[in-house]
Amino acid sequence: MEKTEWYLEYEIQYNRPGLLGDISSILGMLSINIISINGVAKSRRGMLLLAKQEEQILRLKSIMQTMDTIKITKVRKSKLRDKLAVRHGQYIQSEGDDRKTFRFVRNELGILVDFMAELYKKEGHKLIGIRGMPRVGKTESIVAASVCANKRWLFVSSTLLKQTIRNELIKGEYSKDNLYIIDGMVSARQSNEKHWQLIREIMQLPSVKVVEHPDAFVQTTDYKLDDFDYIIELRTDENEEITYEPVNQFAQEDGFSMFDF
Structure with a gap:
């Protein structure tokens, strides 16, 4: 047995x-x-x-x-x-009775990366949202977890080094083994129908999709927060409030050039 x-x-x-x-x-x-x-x-x-x-x-x-x-x-x-609690010596905090929202602070990036990597390894469609203020470590955690999970990551929209807006993928980029990263704030500012058509196509793939700023994403799409399998919140400290007013101001001042770093 x-x-x-x-x-x-x-x-x-x-x-x-x-x-x-x-x-x-x-x-x-x-x-x-x-x-x-x-x-x-x-x-x-x-x-x-x-x-x-x-x-x-x-x-x-x-x-x-x-x-x-x-x-x-x-x-x-x-x-x-x-398993992660025993491995790291601390328990991942969830948001009250909400079983799909998990809270981390910046000094817990190690366990966050480990947690996301395990989610990435699961087969099939997974829609993961991650909230957090600018420069808290969202994008670096997403990318580091994809490396740990041995996943190829692709930016559909991003501001990691410069503003990225993809309107199409090339041959080989449509794969269930790829991980697709979408910046909900960047995509929400786009009126480009080709970009949104690409997002709709990606959402149909049996693969992992990670959306930064999911609240902004659902405001401009037909998707709802209930469609997300997991919501991750990353803060500088436990008392930090996640609000989009400073995010919008930061984006306007910086031109989306260095959103997370």
Whole structure:
């Protein structure tokens, strides 16, 4: 029988010597393998486990609930967020009850790139939006993640080095293995029907599309925020407010020449 990967998270109530050894012994007696373990928050540890049967995990949970030194906080089949939490030692923050909006700050670019790279690796159509103020690191994160995921990236509209507006793609650029990057602010300012026709064609491809400034993008298209599979918010710090007034002012002053860097 093939083993299933599980995520176990617990909060330490009393951190006495030998606590982790006791837990490891219980896992060994139940024939559950430990893939990795790491602290994921203050006083919390996360573990990725391998088990042949769900009954093993249920027995583990039952035993650990009798221990007064720890408190079980999560037991479930592992998700992408769980794997990244154990890998990086911190949990990705989501926006309240919105399961598709994830928040990052600039000093978390490493985990953001890792997160996006894992999303890029999934087969089929994926529409990802990323919000953030100018020069916070949106474009560099998108490109770095595409390199990690071994994806060829193409700018459909951009201001990375100079303003880019594509009206057509050449042979070989229409591919489900490519990653298409659209700057919603730049595209929103275009009345060029060829550009919008190209975007509509790209949206039909079973590939990954990343839209910077998705709010501006949906204001000038038939797409809605509900059409996005994931929304990523990147801030300089946790208290920064993402607003488009400074973005518009910056674009006018700088002529879209260096939007993100």
